[in-house]
Amino acid sequence: MPASSGMAGQPSTEYRIKAAFLYNFTSFVTWPDDPAGASGFTLCVLGDDPFGNLLDKLAGKSVNGTQLVIRRLGSLALLDQCKLVFISETSDDQIGGALALLHELPVLTVSDTRGFTERGGIIEFRIIANKVRFDINLNAAESAGLGISSKLLSLATRFRQND
Amino acid sequence: MKLFDTLSVRHKLIALMVAVSFVSLLIASIAFIKTDRMNTQQVVSDNLSTMASIIAANSTAAILFGDTTAARETLGFLESRDHIQAAAIYNATGEVFATHTKAGLDMVFPEPDLSQENVLFWNNHIELNLPIAYQGETIGAVYLRSDIHAINQRLAMFLRIVAVVLVSSLLLTIGLSTRMSRIITDPLLRLSVIARQITTEKNYSLRVIGREKDELGDLIANFNAMLDEIQARDNALEDHKHMLEERVLQRTRELKVANLELESAKEKAESVAQRMKYHAHHDALTGLPNRTLLHDRISTELAHARRQQTNLALLFLDLDRFKLINDSLGHATGDQLLRVISRRLSSCIRDEDTVARLGGDEFMVLLPRISGSADAGRIGRKILDCLVDPVSCNGHELHITTSIGISVYPYDGRDAETLLKNADISMYRAKELGRNKVVYYTPEMNAGSRKQLAMETNLRKAVENNELQLHYQPKVDINRNRIVGVEALLRWEHPGMGYISPLEFIPIAEDCGLIAPIGEWVMHTAFSELGKWRTAGYDNITMAVNLSSSQLAKPGLENIVEAALAAAGIDPGMAELEITENVAMQNIDSAIATLTRLKQMGIRIAMDDFGTGYSSLGYLRRLPIDIVKIDQSFVHGIPDSKEDALIAQAIIAMAMSLNLSLVVEGIENARQLRFFRQQGCDIVQGYLFSEPVNAGEMLKILDSHSTPGAINLFN
Numbered sequence: 001m002p003a004s005s006g007m008a009g010q011p012s013t014e015y016r017i018k019a020a021f022l023y024n025f026t027s028f029v030t031w032p033d034d035p036a037g038a039s040g041f042t043l044c045v046l047g048d049d050p051f052g053n054l055l056d057k058l059a060g061k062s063v064n065g066t067q068l069v070i071r072r073l074g075s076l077a078l079l080d081q082c083k084l085v086f087i088s089e090t091s092d093d094q095i096g097g098a099l100a101l102l103h104e105l106p107v108l109t110v111s112d113t114r115g116f117t118e119r120g121g122i123i124e125f126r127i128i129a130n131k132v133r134f135d136i137n138l139n140a141a142e143s144a145g146l147g148i149s150s151k152l153l154s155l156a157t158r159f160r161q162n163d
Numbered sequence: 164m165k166l167f168d169t170l171s172v173r174h175k176l177i178a179l180m181v182a183v184s185f186v187s188l189l190i191a192s193i194a195f196i197k198t199d200r201m202n203t204q205q206v207v208s209d210n211l212s213t214m215a216s217i218i219a220a221n222s223t224a225a226i227l228f229g230d231t232t233a234a235r236e237t238l239g240f241l242e243s244r245d246h247i248q249a250a251a252i253y254n255a256t257g258e259v260f261a262t263h264t265k266a267g268l269d270m271v272f273p274e275p276d277l278s279q280e281n282v283l284f285w286n287n288h289i290e291l292n293l294p295i296a297y298q299g300e301t302i303g304a305v306y307l308r309s310d311i312h313a314i315n316q317r318l319a320m321f322l323r324i325v326a327v328v329l330v331s332s333l334l335l336t337i338g339l340s341t342r343m344s345r346i347i348t349d350p351l352l353r354l355s356v357i358a359r360q361i362t363t364e365k366n367y368s369l370r371v372i373g374r375e376k377d378e379l380g381d382l383i384a385n386f387n388a389m390l391d392e393i394q395a396r397d398n399a400l401e402d403h404k405h406m407l408e409e410r411v412l413q414r415t416r417e418l419k420v421a422n423l424e425l426e427s428a429k430e431k432a433e434s435v436a437q438r439m440k441y442h443a444h445h446d447a448l449t450g451l452p453n454r455t456l457l458h459d460r461i462s463t464e465l466a467h468a469r470r471q472q473t474n475l476a477l478l479f480l481d482l483d484r485f486k487l488i489n490d491s492l493g494h495a496t497g498d499q500l501l502r503v504i505s506r507r508l509s510s511c512i513r514d515e516d517t518v519a520r521l522g523g524d525e526f527m528v529l530l531p532r533i534s535g536s537a538d539a540g541r542i543g544r545k546i547l548d549c550l551v552d553p554v555s556c557n558g559h560e561l562h563i564t565t566s567i568g569i570s571v572y573p574y575d576g577r578d579a580e581t582l583l584k585n586a587d588i589s590m591y592r593a594k595e596l597g598r599n600k601v602v603y604y605t606p607e608m609n610a611g612s613r614k615q616l617a618m619e620t621n622l623r624k625a626v627e628n629n630e631l632q633l634h635y636q637p638k639v640d641i642n643r644n645r646i647v648g649v650e651a652l653l654r655w656e657h658p659g660m661g662y663i664s665p666l667e668f669i670p671i672a673e674d675c676g677l678i679a680p681i682g683e684w685v686m687h688t689a690f691s692e693l694g695k696w697r698t699a700g701y702d703n704i705t706m707a708v709n710l711s712s713s714q715l716a717k718p719g720l721e722n723i724v725e726a727a728l729a730a731a732g733i734d735p736g737m738a739e740l741e742i743t744e745n746v747a748m749q750n751i752d753s754a755i756a757t758l759t760r761l762k763q764m765g766i767r768i769a770m771d772d773f774g775t776g777y778s779s780l781g782y783l784r785r786l787p788i789d790i791v792k793i794d795q796s797f798v799h800g801i802p803d804s805k806e807d808a809l810i811a812q813a814i815i816a817m818a819m820s821l822n823l824s825l826v827v828e829g830i831e832n833a834r835q836l837r838f839f840r841q842q843g844c845d846i847v848q849g850y851l852f853s854e855p856v857n858a859g860e861m862l863k864i865l866d867s868h869s870t871p872g873a874i875n876l877f878n
Contacts, residue, residue: 017229024227027298131229151224155233 011052017132018125019054022086022110025123026063028152031083032106032145040069044082046098047074047091076101087111087121095119106145117158122146126157133157173348180340181333188332192325199321203314207289208282214244215280215293215305222252223295226260226303234261246313248288251306252295253277260303275304287311350379354386367394446520448498449505457519457527461579464531468572471532475572476539478528479586480508480546483564483598485524496557503554504563511549512542526565527586536571536603537670541712541749543567543601566593570604619675621657622668626680631655633688634855637864638707638826638848641840646868648705648739650848651689652855653681673713682714683723690731690738692858697733701865707739707769712746716753721760735765739790743771747786755785762787769826772796773814784821791818793839795829795849802838815842 011019022043041063043055049072061068071082076094079085079101085108087095092113099120102109109121116124117137122144124135136159141148153159170178218237225233234252241247241263250263253275264270276292278301283290288310295303350373357371367390373383444456452460461477468475482504489497501524508518508526517529528546530539546567553560568590576582589604596602625631635649655663672678686708693706714720728735740761747754747770758768769790770783793814800807818825827839830849839847853864 021228027227028224133230134228149224151221152228154236155224155228155230 011050011054014127014132015050015052016054018112019051019058021125021132021134022055022084023058023061023063023068025108025110025152026068026084028149029108029141030147030149031064031108034106039066041066042069042071042082042084044071044073044079044085045088046076046079046085046094047088050088080105080107082107084108084110087113087116089113095121102144104143104145108144108146109140128157135159171348172351173344176344176347177337177340180343181336184332184336185329188329192321192328196318196321196325200314200318203317204284204289204311207309207311207314208284208291211282211289211291211307211309212280212293214241214247215291215307218250218252218305218307219293219295222261222305223297223302226252226254226295227297229254231261235263237261238263246309246311247307248310249306249308251275253304253306255300255302257304270308272306275306277301277304284311287315347379350375350383354383358386361390367397449502449520451505451509451526452517452519454519454521457517457521457529458579460517460529460531461582464529465572465579467531473531474533474535474538475582476530476533476536476542477570477582477586478530478539478543478546479568479570479583479590480526480528480565481590481594482524482526483566483594485563488561488563492557492559496559499556500554500561500563503556504550507549508546511545516542527583533571534666535670536569536574537673538745539569539571540601540603541745543569547599547601564599566590566598567601568593568604569601575604618668618671619677621660622655622672622675622677625655625657626677626684630657631681631684632857633685633692634857635692635861636848636855637853637861638705638846639852640845641836641847642845646704646865647846648707649861650707650741650855651685651692651709653685653709654855669711673711678711678713679717682711683727685709686724686727687730690727690733692861693733693737694731695858696862696865699862699865703737704865705737705739705767706733707741709741709771710746712749715742715746715757716750720757721764724761724766725764736767739767739769741769741771741792744773751785755787759787762789772828788823790824790826792826792828792848793844798827798829798835798839798849799831801835808838811839812842815844819843 026041043058045051045055049055055070058068059070071078073079073082073085076098079098083106085098085102087098087109089112091098095111095113095116096119099109103120108123109116110123110125111121112125113121114124117135117140120137120140122137122140124137126133126135134156136148136153136156138148138153138159167175167178221237222234225231225237238250238252238261241250247263248265248268249270249272251259251272252261254260255277257275257277259272262270262272273290273292275294277294280291280293282292288308291305291307291309293305293307294301295305350371353371353373357369361367361369370387370390371383373380375383444453444459445451446453464475467473485497485500488500501520505518505520505526508528512518512528512530515531519527519529521527528542530542533539533542547565550563550565553562555561568586568588570576570582570585570589572582575585585604589602592604593600593602632654634652634654636652637646638648638650639645640647653665653669655665655668657663669678672681689706689708693704696704710720724738724740725735728738740758742754742758747758762768767789768787769792770786770788771792772794773783773791791814793811797807797811797814801811802808815825825844825846827844827847828849830836830839830847830851832851835849836847836851856864
């Protein structure tokens with residue numbers, strides 16, 4: 001599986017695309033207003049970072065009028081501070097806990113772990129015909145209070161609703 | 164353009180109207196099509212641009228997430244857009260991301276322009292390139308290609324419509340202008356036809372019919388008015404011709420009758436109107452012109468004098484002591500006396516002079532065309548002489564005298580009123596001076612005499628200082644081509660005033676007694692000069708010397724002449740004395756006696772400026788004249804003036820019939836010479852041959868003509 005080949009050193013083409021997708025998602029998803037008024041848009045990676053330094057290149061870019069901040073988390077402790085969480089495959093065992101923790105919190109959860117959306121994750125990367133695609137769990141997004149653009153929905157290979 | 168010139172007016176008008184309508188329609192159509200095409204292109208490109216914007220908006224997510232399927236779906240709706248031939252979406256690197264191509268079209272998509280939107284119009288299609296921007300970044304581009312078949316079809320349809328409109332409007336214009344041009348050409352044609360008809364038929368009663376209210380109507384009206392005028396003139400000419408013919412016939416008849424019963428016929432013919440006119444202009448008592456007629460004649464003669472720059476005199480007469488006669492012997496005697504006086508006055512003036520009765524015992528004499536103030540004085544004195552003989556009236560022997568005042572144009576006034584007034588003033592002056600006098604008007608009684616006095620002084624000095632000179636003008640025999648004589652002419656060259664005419668200073672010399680010494684000097688000088696020429700070998704040349712009236716009147720003239728001839732050793736046969744009519748007429752009887760004695764001495768007498776004076780032919784016959792000189796005033800107008808030619812011919816005929824020699828004066832050109840040669844005149848004098856020259860020059864002329872070869876210079 002090429003998905004794991006990017007684990008060491010240089011990130012693979014797949015993860016270059018996925019990194020870009022992560023950033024692009026922010027344009028098609030709307031977050032509710034943050035009452036805490038937290039400064040910056042925090043993009044977190046839970047577990048091993050398969051993107052190498054790609055995400056660092058994105059840091060400082062503008063998202064919804066605020067600056068993008070990258071955080072790599074080893075535990076679930078600060079997970080609720082994130083706006084977007086990428087849960088890497090290596091944290092498979094942590095997915096259940098993370099999703100439980102983030103239940104109904106306005107955090108966009110993304111992972112390339114198979115069955116992520118079935119388990120309550122919002123976006124799951126998939127490889128179809130050698131191309132990076134994604135599924136969306138619309139119910140999960142709605143219960144998290146996130147708005148997904150129809151444009152994004154139209155690109156999803158599948159999206160789960162009212163199951 | 165040459166072809167156009169040969170077209171008729173009507174065809175020109177049609178051509179003009181057709182051209183104007185064609186050009187204006189064409190311009191309008193082109194403008195319309197151009198505008199329409201621009202609008203249509205704008206609409207098409209706007210539509211295309213809108214379409215591209217929709218595609219761009221719908222495909223941003225697909226591009227961002229590299230989803231070509233989704234991108235292709237955004238192009239899906241183009242299937243239903245028949246005119247879209249091809250479409251493409253490019254990603255940020257300019258690679259083709261998704262395409263749509265109309266079935267059957269082989270398409271190679273161009274490189275996109277990611278920097279700006281642009282539209283390219285081709286003959287058959289239009290291309291549009293629109294960059295896709297997302298959050299300030301260009302993430303790709305849309306390319307659309309649409310065929311513009313519809314636009315072209317629309318253009319073709321418009322062209323067809325334009326062609327149809329042009330052709331039909333052309334036909335319509337031709338049809339309309341053919342009819343409308345008649346509006347202009349028909350009146351012209353009518354004019355032309357009538358004009359030609361008039362030219363050929365000479366029928367001026369023809370008229371052009373036209374009810375036009377425009378310029379053509381004016382033209383026709385003016386043409387007709389011109390015809391009216393011509394017809395009227397034609398008729399008038401015809402009438403005039405008839406009238407003339409009739410008049411000629413009538414005149415012929417009248418003449419026949421007149422020859423038989425001239426006097427009675429004349430009296431009968433005199434109409435009442437003529438009599439009334441006569442009465443209006445004549446004094447009932449004496450039959451003389453009255454004040455009205457006198458004023459008429461004065462103004463006529465004044466005008467003439469102004470034009471010709473001649474003199475004119477008014478003599479104001481008032482009979483002395485007439486009132487006494489009237490009061491003592493009664494009005495009847497007075498009236499009879501006035502009638503006699505009137506007759507005497509009329510008889511002692513020239514025909515062209517006017518004697519008028521102003522009323523009472525006042526008369527006015529108008530002397531037109533006199534040669535100077537002196538003439539007026541002479542006539543004044545002549546009038547006094549005419550009244551010397553007593554008048555027998557109703558058994559009374561009445562001695563009557565008159566006082567005369569003279570004013571002369573232009574010296575004493577330039578208008579009738581002033582002249583009359585000044586003549587009147589000077590008449591009173593004559594009364595003051597003791598009656599039976601002639602007095603000239605002068606501003607202070609008088610400025611004229613001051614001038615005369617100055618002239619007298621100058622003249623005395625001139626005699627002393629030898630300012631007087633004699634010049635000689637040759638007389639030429641044109642048959643023999645030789646100089647037969649000369650006329651001595653007195654010249655006065657005043658150092659300050661220049662040349663002074665003898666006409667001016669001779670009367671003064673006569674008045675102040677200088678004429679005697681001057682006359683003698685002239686005679687001696689002229690004859691002694693002739694003596695010199697004789698010595699030089701010119702012994703058959705005559706010398707003519709002019710005589711003034713006082714020279715002629717003074718007794719002993721023949722002694723003076725004889726002495727002068729003897730001193731110079733001249734044969735009296737070589738001497739001629741020239742007198743003017745006026746000189747001879749001053750005292751005709753003594754003149755005849757003196758001239759006869761001179762003639763008996765062998766001297767020849769010439770009558771100068773014949774025809775200009777007062778003399779009648781009767782007097783002329785009594786004068787012992789050998790030669791008549793035709794005055795230059797008649798010669799001047801010849802041969803152009805018929806009147807002058809007739810006078811000259813009459814003088815020539817008279818001279819020939821009286822067996823007198825003739826000399827023509829004042830010949831200035833060859834035409835005059837030819838005329839007189841044809842009339843049989845031999846001896847001529849004038850500038851054509853030589854001006855008056857001094858003695859030395861004269862001798863040179865004689866020398867130059869003594870050789871036979873040089874004589875032809877005269878011709």
